[in-house]
Amino acid sequence: MACQTLTSAIDKLVQRQGLESYPCGTGSRHRSSWRAHEHLHDDGSTGAHTEDFDDLMESRPSAWYEETSWSPEASQLKKLAVKESANLKHSFKYSAFKTLRIVDKGVSVVDEGLLKFNCLEELVLSANNITDVPSENLPKTLRVLELFSNKISSLKNLTTHPPPHLHHLGLGNNCLGQPEDLQYLTAHHWPQLMSLDLSWCGFKEQYALVDALSRLPRLRSLVLQGNPLTLTTLYPGFTVDSLERLLYLDEARVTSDDRCRFSGLANLKASIREEAEITVAVEKMTGVPDPASLMDDDAPEFPLISHGYSVCYEFLSQAPSLENQIDAETQTLANVPQNPEEHEEVTSAPCSSADLLETCYKNQNQDFNAPVEKINTLKHEWAEVIEFNYKKTHRINNLDALKSFLLKGLWLTVEEEKVLSWPAQSAEGTETKASAQKKGKEQSGKPKDKMNKQSVLDLIHDPPVKRILGSVHVELKSLLEVKDQIQVRCDLGTMHLEQTIGKPFIQDKGQNKKLKDDRKEEKKGKPGGDTAAGQTNATSSKGRDKGRNEEGTGALADESVPSKMEPLTVEFSVRLGKRTSDSQASECMGSSK
Structure with missing residues (x-):
């Protein structure tokens, strides 16, 4: 150049x-296209x-x-x-x-x-x-x-x-x-x-x-x-x-x-260390669909399904040493995807004055390599308004990395965790998930009573199934413009319920194979497989399959109906801690010790 x-x-x-x-x-200074003044010369001519x-x-x-x-x-x-x-x-x-x-x-x-x-x-x-x-x-x-x-x-x-x-x-x-x-x-x-x-x-x-x-x-x-x-x-x-x-x-x-x-x-000057104190708060969340709204009255008693909800956000990782060395395996904001869909896979975390500031942000954001970590709130059960009341204070010594992080902003994500629970095996080891399902179906016509405390203690929990309900990017650069607090209501859009909540039916390959073998044995024991009983069993089986297909079709039909639900929102704030007197600063110094 x-x-x-x-x-x-x-x-x-x-x-x-x-x-x-x-x-x-x-x-x-004369051109024909310009207006000229007429002037009478001494000889009487004009021009x-x-x-x-x-x-x-x-x-x-x-x-x-x-x-x-x-x-x-x-x-x-x-x-x-x-x-x-x-x-x-x-x-x-x-x-x-x-x-x-x-x-x-x-x-x-x-x-x-x-x-x-x-x-x-x-x-x-x-x-x-x-x-x-x-x-x-x-x-x-x-x-x-x-x-x-x-x-x-x-x-x-x-x-x-x-x-x-x-x-x-x-x-x-x-x-x-x-x-x-x-x-x-x-x-x-x-x-x-x-x-x-x-x-x-x-x-x-x-x-x-x-x-x-x-x-x-x-x-x-x-x-x-x-x-x-x-x-x-x-x-x-x-x-x-x-x-x-x-x-x-x-x-x-x-x-x-x-x-x-x-x-x-x-x-x-000699008693207070130059560090930043940032408090992150997640107050409450609304707009989460009620998972119980798709539960069928005829659903089996087992497995029991529980849902938990948490909010996670990215924040600057606390370096293990004062040198703020960056671990090569640590997630950095340089490779955090900017697309919320990609973000779901992340497991860690003449120029006007406006034009000049935009150029400033771009210049300050070069070579960004601040390590971040993913921080979760505690899980809460579903409610129309989920009150998290979460607060966490971060103390950061690496001010350069913090500035870069604030210029980049953070991603806030809402996660849902679903856990299936089954009765534990009896002393003889005869009760399995499949038998629990069968037993649940047999009792589905009876009033469902809550399990007693002893039976609750005997539940076996499957590994949790997690999914991301939504992500949103939160701008933080105004904290560098002499603004001490950012308080926003994050809108993550309208959520949709999963199709599998209605009648969960989970079997492993071994159970499916055993079921097929049982059916073969049943046919061998009854050579008249085309008898009335056999026809009855086949008909009932087809009926069950047909019923499931109709249920699936109905679920898809319901999904096509435009949702009237409220959007998922999270009240979120980030505040810089500031001392306004020597007594406050002394208190801070004492608490840090």
Whole structure:
């Protein structure tokens, strides 16, 4: 990809203004398509003459008009080119500019040609491909330098000969955040700096960063949102209490009430570990179909069928060591499927401001490799409203991994677990599942009494059969935008009941073979297989088969009827723990011990 210099991008914008062509410049200002004033010459003749200034400036909708939002001085320069074109010299064009906004123009090099703009005070270079900014190429008159959403990875060259009167420095959404970057944020480099934007970078050590920023004597506005350090329990309290001259933090006014609430947190630097505390809550769930609604009154007594429901969610795995080593066998969000159907198989867990933020999220989400685990609530029996009242607090030391996880979001899944239970074998070992089914059918016409406690203890449970009722993706990136809590009602769509709930009939291959052998023996014992009795048995067998087929057809017919059930919803929340006083922080420190 070819490099594009900053001055070449500016020259293209200036050339589009047509400062040396009609209606600007020193050439003829008459065209037949323009309205001309009739003028009486000394010899009595009349003819077309040049337009006046107002007529020329009314040509805004014409082809020569170019958009000038990239600099307020562009439109003024155009007026000057129309009114006083003789005074418009080449060097004057550069000195006329005080503001330049070169946004999303593919600029990759800030070259020395920028020095020609010797009156430049504001330079905005957001959403470009700049990797380095040599300070010797910046005009000394600069007061505002905005470099949001570039690819800057070091401040060394920027601070070699920085503009001495710079008031605002915007470094948001760049590849910054290493400990060595802090040495360039000093009063020696930025004696007049009043506003600093470090948002969406990789700063994760709040104590060290605040210690460096406290040496900027005129700093009044600071933006840190999107950095891993904002997830810690002491943010923003520690920063506000430490920077006493700060008036704005993350674009919000620091009030006297804030000062009072956070008083004393600056003294806890040595006693509180920089970690995040996140509480996940699953309150209740509605919209689960009642499995008993398909149970037939003539269904056999056994097997007994129980249903349990749980909610599982993905969360950042707790690393076994402080180095946060990633196990090669651990599931990572990089390979978690984004399709809910695929997710069912996972067993572990000109740019507007909106455009710039979207680019920011994409940049911050590169090389994502945060290990996740699958966490389940306890199983609950069916109810119209299943109250989970589940809460779990996660304490995370790896703030970089947590930031990546929040940018990616999590998957929330509702699982159903079905268990079939059979009576245990008697002492003689004669009662099996098949006999229990037969016995259940024989007693199906009688009133069904609950089994006594002794019989319940003798039940044998089959391995649980699990299925996923639905999955939904939950966005979490707003927790990086100075929002402490996300509370959502997840809609997983309308659920459908299984067809097999009505009359379960489960037999293994051995039981089927034994049943066939019994039938053969029965035919051998009765040579008149076509007798009335034999015909009766065959007829009853066919009747049973026909009945089953009709039941199956009916079930399919019921399935084709549009469902009027309510959608499956789960009330879910994620909250960042924040300390607002030194007493709270001390309590947290004591509980962590």
